[in-house]
Amino acid sequence: MLSVVEVVTALVLVGVAYWWLSWKRYERKLKWIPKAPGHPIFGNVLEFGKSTDTLRVFSGYMKQCNGLCAVDLMVKKMVVISDLKFLEFLLTSTKILDKSREYGFLHRWLGDGLLTAKAARWRKSRKIITPAFHFSILGKFVSIYESNADVMIKLLEKEVGKDSVDIYTYVTLCTLDIICETSMGVKINAQMNRQSDYVFAVKEMCRITVDRGFSPIKQLDILYPLTKDFHKELRYVKTLHSHTESVIRARKLALQNNHSENDMQAAEKPKNIYEEELGAKKKVAFLDLLLQARVDGQPLPDWYIREEVDTLMFEGHDTTGAALSFALCCLAENQEVQARAVEEQRTIFGKDTNRPITFDDIQAMKYLELVIKETLRIYPSVPFHARNTDMDVEYKDGQIIPKGTSLVVYVYGVNNNPEVFPNPEKFNPMRFENMEKTSPFAYLPFSAGPRNCIGQKFAMHEMKVVLSKVLRNYELLPAIPKHEVQLAAETVLKSANGIKIRLKYRNLN
Template sequence: MAPGNITVKDDLVYNHLRPWLGHSLLISNGKEWARKRRLLTPAFHFDILKNYITTFNTSTNTIMLTDGKTNIEMFNDVTLMTLDSLLKCAFSYNSNCQESTSEYVSAIVELSDLILNRRLRIWHHWDWIYWRTQQGRRFKKALSIVHRFTREVVQKRRTIINHQRMTESQPDLSTAGQRRKDFVDIILSSKDEDGQGLTNEEVEAEANTFMFAGHDTTASAICWTLYNLAHHDHYQEKCRQEVMDLLQGRDEHEIEWEDLSNLPFTTMCIRESLRLHSPVQAVTRKYTQDMLLPGNRTVPKGVICLVSLYGTHHNPAVWSNPHEFYPLRFDPNNTSGRSASAFIPFSAGPRNCIGQKFALAELRVVVALTLLRFHLAPGVNPEVGSISGDVRRLPQLVLRAEGGLWLQLEPLNVSGLV
């Protein structure tokens, strides 16, 4: 049996996502998963990701408008920023959600909260109970908003693509070149080896998954990276100097695609933060057959196994001083001999995160521009009234912090770069 068929996504953990995400790549198994993975892979090719860098810059510049506030709880603002970026990258849609209320964005946030709430209440695991509860009714209302938005975008885009195919000999110059292709454009155009593409319903499911899986995880990674740098000023200054050297003499202080490979120390800090504070704390799989392990042990068919990413990343047998923030662990000179399975923030194997290059690109842009404009220091939680030290991790759908992550953002003068 092929490796991808030995384990499958289990219903216990993933079933609550089906009303929202359908049979998308995240939830599907077997041949269905393999086909969708092949069809979606072009959407995350480097040539496509390059087009998103401008969007990352624009969305980050918006979050920099702090309205004079210096003590900020980062999760809310950064989550709106990643949603803003994803809406532009997925749908070419400018929601302005960082500056004003968006019905769609509010519905996305509510769905995420309600899924977590449902997981924590065992009696809500049964549909015939859940859909009769107040939370179930709220879920359906938010779901209708999200699905309606996605359905309308996909249907309109499909109509445009079909029209363009019919009139290829007479291109409509009035609409040509108005925007770059986004996520929906690319997956609508993808074909398998039999010349078949995804249906509208399948495209909607993948677009919804892109929004669900991409906003919270990336927001968590950004917030914890900034938190760690705020608590380690010498590393923060080294990152900032790296960014300033990179942008020296430019009229525009924007990160370009070619810059991403020229931020080695900043990237080390991001990777170390992903190790120390992985946005996803664990992954689960159900075995479809008995699995023989070393030591003559067997995992029986039907068992659900949980792989602790937190445990893997804090294993003292692999990582010395595992609770210490030490970016130089990821210096190429220090990684030889380390197992590829020691660092798995995006999971591993054939079912690793298809969007990890997208996430890492956005992380580097946001962290670099934030450090260019602000000095970061530990903030004050108003409810506690004191400067935050070590915070308690709060594992929800993604890793958050109990009471929030509060940082002091002190504006810097970057005019000297020019």
Template sequence: MSAAVAPKNSFFYEFLKPWLGDGLLLSAGDKWSRHRRMLTPAFHFNILKSYVKIFNDSAKVMHAKWQCLITEGHTRLNMFEHISLMTLDSLQKCVFSFDSNCQEKPIGYIAAILELSALVAKRHQQLFQYKDFVYYLTPDGQRFRRACRQVHDFTDAVIRERRRTLPDEGADDFLKAKAKTKTLDFIDVLLLTKDEDGTGLSDEDIRAEADTFMFAGHDTTASGLSWVLYNLAKHPEYQERCRQEVEELLKDREPKEIEWDDLTQLPFLTMCIKESLRLHPPAPTISRRCTQDIVLPDGRVIPKGVICLISIFGIHHNPSVWPDPEVYDPFRFDPEHIKGRSPLAFIPFSAGPRNCIGQSFAMTEMKVVLALTLLRFRVLPDKEEPRRSPELILRAEGGLWLRVEPLSAGAQ
């Protein structure tokens, strides 16, 4: 369906609005179309290429932390906790060129994002707090307001400072010069992008898009990475095959880092990520509202005005499309097996015009971090099986715990 026929249902996402404003996730109509066109260059592979170094560095910090914890006798780690901080760390660098060392010490801005994510998920489960005037009288509502203000203040300050140093003209030359000396970040691209009429984004628009990217980019990728490590812990034969693929790729290289051109040289690791995204899609449900009657292939009609909840989790576990859907089998994504399968059978990043604009960013980060993690550590299942918790993001109740062992090569 076109974005006009089936726009996002605002009720499903409205609790995010005070935080994320009218960014791509929540906007609709002409505003969404304009912003989508203007933001597309921010996810071009030339921009993504420069982020690969950031992903390597953030993963390295997380692994150093793991090494310390293991030395102290803590071999059982909560993947969600560690990987969420790692994805926030890399996002702060990609979005703002800001290095807060948030993986190593508590940072107010990062704590505020984690708190906002938790509060939105909690509010969805408490019907009596759906009305704003009730919610903002509660302690949670007041915490939400405070955290929102903290996040907005940070983003506003970065935009103001960057706007001040931006040249009035010669933006293209400025971009090229900056790209040679440092990573071109998301704020740079947003400040310099123009539509067909030569009009740029307002500061409020830039804040909304930056805050949206920080929210949508950290939790989803952390979920995807945590669950793929869980699945590989449960299937040591696939884990070992991934590790051998990475070792072979990096055997004559020092330091052992993943580069942009390596990403296409990891076919089995990519298959393992995709099968994990099928089994454990980070966004288990999406919501759309029909603005006109929609006739289904069998003749039934979804009437105008109806809100449709689309279960990505359900689609990915449909036995008529995926035989033995609960079985983790990376070979489902072997190029030979993909032929003839509907492109809508596998939609971890949604589908259609409102699909995830950051899917290449997310897949790049997942490949880099997974490859380096398997190069340095062996992951083993915890004695307790995690219970899936489908909130806005697919989590595990009480965290997703795995046992981690350093490999001799990774300890060097």
């Protein structure tokens, strides 16, 4: 008769053998992809330390393996990619739509919102939300971008004349105000009220998510609840959800009251997924549009709307905040580019710093658009993102990407490839004047294909408005002493030592 110990030992051995054989089978399938040289036991896992190391490590892989590299993380492999052919295959695939496991760290806050959703829910949501980013709706947001940029311009006055100012916090609080007002229709005044619970919870949740990605203990679902951050996360998520939920309740009530007044007229109108009247005449938040949406005649449940609104909040402020901060830094360091951008502003507005910006003005800011594109090339706000295969997928000629592989799109590497962008470290907006012959997969700040960034037009408009206001009010100069940014690849690209410039009042005469 076998003892309990013997049975347990046998089961463990069978488990280990099964795991080992599966791992070997997995490795065989992935053999066609060049491997990053690593430690015989720990693979490449020890190479990932601080977020300031990640870009250097990934760029090293790309050089060693020519744009397609299998990286061994002991319990799984990730494939890091900057090869254009493979990127085209991946980003246009209708089979590899799920995001990698790390996106699950956002689940408590964002649920299955657009960014993190698996393919089935994503297809449904993308169809519902796409019309909310139509030009006719975005046009109504221009005054929201501008009024919040005005608050920032005022706050920056106290920094004028100093040797240096870290503009990152000013800018991200401004973009946080903008995304709250456009997505929920409420002002949170983050710029004026930095201590609010809501603002604090948003910032902390961004930090916690990043920390989890890089901490071996916090990454594991089984150990994470033992950490302080887990308990903080529960508190912050409660604050964030109760805020969004109370806004949803209030907006719903306001819309119902509005509807009962207009019932007769509404009954005669043609039905679209959104009430056309709302988008066409009034300034409405994304939330209102989601409340108006009908799927098979039914409104969307509140929890579903909350997940989508929270996702826009997360994805829509840090990305634009980082891009704007880097753009201001590039303009400060490239005076001839700044002079040309200011000249364009002068052509559009004359010497007037107060005339409200119109949608047509935004379309006329052609050079500023090149400046933003070049900024996002050198400093892509999302430096990499990742998909996960939920089944074996054939690339070509029997080359298989096995189930459970993380496929990392290395945006930073793609955007800084010297074969596509000669002298990639040089800030040269004019290189974007003639990009017709360049592959659409050679420049990926907003990703590409069906899961690309839904907010890219919104982001471009917002960034043009904010930059236009700053450029017409302030001269941007390099900080004293000269500041070198230390890039840190977090959920969003940051600079570990801040983004510092110097400000002077601008005289437009």
